[in-house]
Amino acid sequence: MDRRNFLKGMAGGGALGLAPVAALAEVSALPTEARQGVMLLAQGDLPQAMAIARGIAAGVGASPVAVDARQLGTYAGITEILDRAAGARVIGVMDDASALIFQQIAAARGAGLVMDTHRRVGRASLVSFAINT
Numbered sequence: 130m131d132r133r134n135f136l137k138g139m140a141g142g143g144a145l146g147l148a149p150v151a152a153l154a155e156v157s158a159l160p161t162e163a164r165q166g167v168m169l170l171a172q173g174d175l176p177q178a179m180a181i182a183r184g185i186a187a188g189v190g191a192s193p194v195a196v197d198a199r200q201l202g203t204y205a206g207i208t209e210i211l212d213r214a215a216g217a218r219v220i221g222v223m224d225d226a227s228a229l230i231f232q233q234i235a236a237a238r239g240a241g242l243v244m245d246t247h248r249r250v251g252r253a254s255l256v257s258f259a260i261n262t
Contacts, residue, residue, distance in 0.1 A: 166191075166214075166216070166217040166218070167189050167190075167191045167217060167218050167219075167220065168191070168194065168210075168213070168214040168217045168218070168219045168220070169182055169185060169186055169189065169191045169192065169193045169194060169219075169220045169221075170182075170193070170194050170196055170210065170219060170220070170221040170222070170223070171193045171194070171195055171196070171221075171222045171223070172195075172196060172197070172198060172201065172222065172223035172224060172227060173195030173196060173197050174197055174198055175223070175224060175253055175255070177250040177251060177253045177255060178222040178223055178224070178253070178255055179193065179195065179222075181222045181250075181255065181257065182220075182222045185220060185222070185257075189220070191220075193222075196210065196223075198224070198227060201223060201227035201230065201231060202226075202227065202230060204234060207230065207231055207234045207235070208234065208238075210231075211234070211235055211238060211240070211262060214262050215262060216262060217262055218243075218259060218260070218261055218262070219235070219240075219259070219260050219261075219262060220257070220258070220259045221256075221257070221258050221259075221260075222255060222256075222257045223255065223256060224253065224254060224255060224256070225247065225254050225255070225256050228245075228256035228258060229256075231258075232245070232258060232260070235260050235262065238262075240260045240261060240262045241260060241261045242258065242259075242260050243258075243259040243260060243261060244257075244258060244259045245257075245258045246258070
């Protein structure tokens with residue numbers, strides 16, 4: 130199978146499968162005073178997560194930020210990300226363990242989970258989520 134066609138299919142399927150996440154993150158419909166930014170995170174060492182994030186990026190108008198598993202596995206790394214996203218909506222695509230840690234730390238800081246989906250792409254078990262910080 131051609132790698133480019135495979136990745137295009139994954140990105141397209143990811144965008145369609147995550148359309149509700151993209152809709153929740155849509156900020157252009159909100160009044161100007163209520164608009165929040167969107168931070169789109171993807172686990173950089175998982176090409177499947179990056180492909181799905183690129184598919185979501187087209188719908189929300191945000192560029193995916195690649196983060197590595199080491200940063201997602203530490204309290205300091207996650208709090209740094211959450212500090213940068215203060216007041217923004219965060220959409221994340223990462224492995225299930227990293228997502229669990231990220232969501233728990235975000236919840237402890239008062240963030241609200243909007244959506245959480247689980248999917249398997251090849252051998253990768255991925256979680257996509259949206260939170261309001």
